[in-house]
Amino acid sequence: MHGVVLASKKRVDVREFPDPYPGPNEVVIETKASALCRSDLSTYHGESVLEEKDEKKEEVIILGHEPCGIVKEIGPNVKDLEEGERVAVYLAIGCSHCKYCRSGYFMLCPKRKCIGDDVHGGNADLLLVPAENCLKIPEGMSFVEGALSTDKVGTLYHAVKRxxxxxxxxxxxxxxxxxxxxxxxxxxxxxxxxxxxxxxxxxxxxxxxxxxxxxxxxxxxxxxxxxxxxxxxxxxxxxxxxxxxxxxxxxxxxxxxxxxxxxxxxxxxxxxxxxxxxxx
The missing domain is CATH 3.40.50.720 (NAD(P)-binding Rossmann-like Domain)
Incomplete structure (x- = not known):
């Protein structure tokens, strides 16, 4: 498959990567849309406001934390999704066991990882994610709208509710x-x-x-x-x-x-x- 990576400041490359295969409780998504976030642009310009992690990444990470697509392949133990279903993907991957994950706040998990930052993201042909990160979208919603619904709309909707x-x-x-x-x-x-x-x-x-x-x-x-x-x-x-x-x-x-x-x-x-x- 092909994926987009940040090669250096103000330079992105399209590179080849091995196709992902789902393990237990995982699915592979065929990406149909992947939205750009302002944080992506800050990183592109070398002006990220997020603290740099101490550890060095051993691999180049595919960008994109606001993807949407079609379930292409399902791993063992996945019960709530079927191949061909249309889904948006939530960006934060948690441990699934701590009190924050159990209450739905994956982004507060002490072991949180973010797609497009810590693990490969959605700016690629295929995306491997936990099944619990997939949000089914209705037939009347486009893939672009689905991609925008996760971070942009979801963040502000939650803020308004809170x-x-x-x-x-x-x-x-x-x-x-x-x-x-x-x-x-x-x-x-x-x-x-x-x-x-x-x-x-x-x-x-x-x-x-x-x-x-x-x-x-x-x-x-x-x-x-x-x-x-x-x-x-x-x-x-x-x-x-x-x-x-x-x-x-x-x-x-x-x-x-x-x-x-x-x-x-x-x-x-x-x-x-x-x-x-x-x-x-």
Whole structure:
């Protein structure tokens, strides 16, 4: 099979690899779509915000942690999947035994591995994964939509659910790239009044066309002041940062009302906050 690897900074290669074969509780997926994440682009440019692992990889890893495709081959003990079924693939592989895995939080497993980083990912003809990482998708969903549903949509949907967002809330979302724009749409679907903040005009235009309540251009206005004016000095109920920018993260903290809720989705290396004034 063929797979895409990061050969060096700003260079990817297509290389040949042996076809995978499933072991117990594993399946082989014939990849039909594999989405790009902003973290992929950071790695490509040599600007990854994630800490480098101490151990050196003995093999080159195929990229791609947002794949979708068709079950091609099933290993022993797999009971809930059949060959030919259409599935999206969840990126985190856990031990399946710890308290986090048993509660569905594979990404918190102390032994967690990530497809496309620790093991071969979805930017290839074939992908070997545990059967429990496969999410069946309906016939009406395209493979591209299935790939986007795992990390981008899944992350923000879970955040909105964890934050308890509803029609009672005003929500500010900082950074409306792929993640933030999905978060805005999900929060709006849950009934919230949604304000979005970005400095890219095309993103704000799209949010307006999709019916988001208020678009704030951070290159022209102080978003904290605008949000305070919109909420009559109270602040929003929920603030979500999807940019990973320390300025935006602080703006999120400064925009939320007392007893409000804040979530940081965007990855960043370092952040300085003022706990006494922003949190207490």
């Amino acid at each position: 934050l308890g967002i509803s029609g009672r809330d005003k929500v500010a979302i900082f950074g409306v790239g792929p993640m933030g724009s999905v978060g805005a749409l999900i929060a709006k679907a849950f009934g919230a009044v949604v304000y979005v903040v970005d400095s890219v005009e095309s993103r704000l235009y799209l949010m307006n066309k999709l019916g988001i309540d208020q678009q704030i251009d951070a290159s022209q206005y102080d978003p904290v002041k605008v949000i305070q004016d919109l909420t009559k000095g109270e602040g929003v109920d929920v603030a979500i940062d999807c940019s990973g920018n320390p300025i935006a993260e602080n703006n999120a903290l400064n925009s939320v009302k007392k007893l409000g809720r804040v979530a940081f989705i965007g990855e960043s290396k370092k952040l300085v906050i003022d706990p006494s004034n922003q949190l207490i």
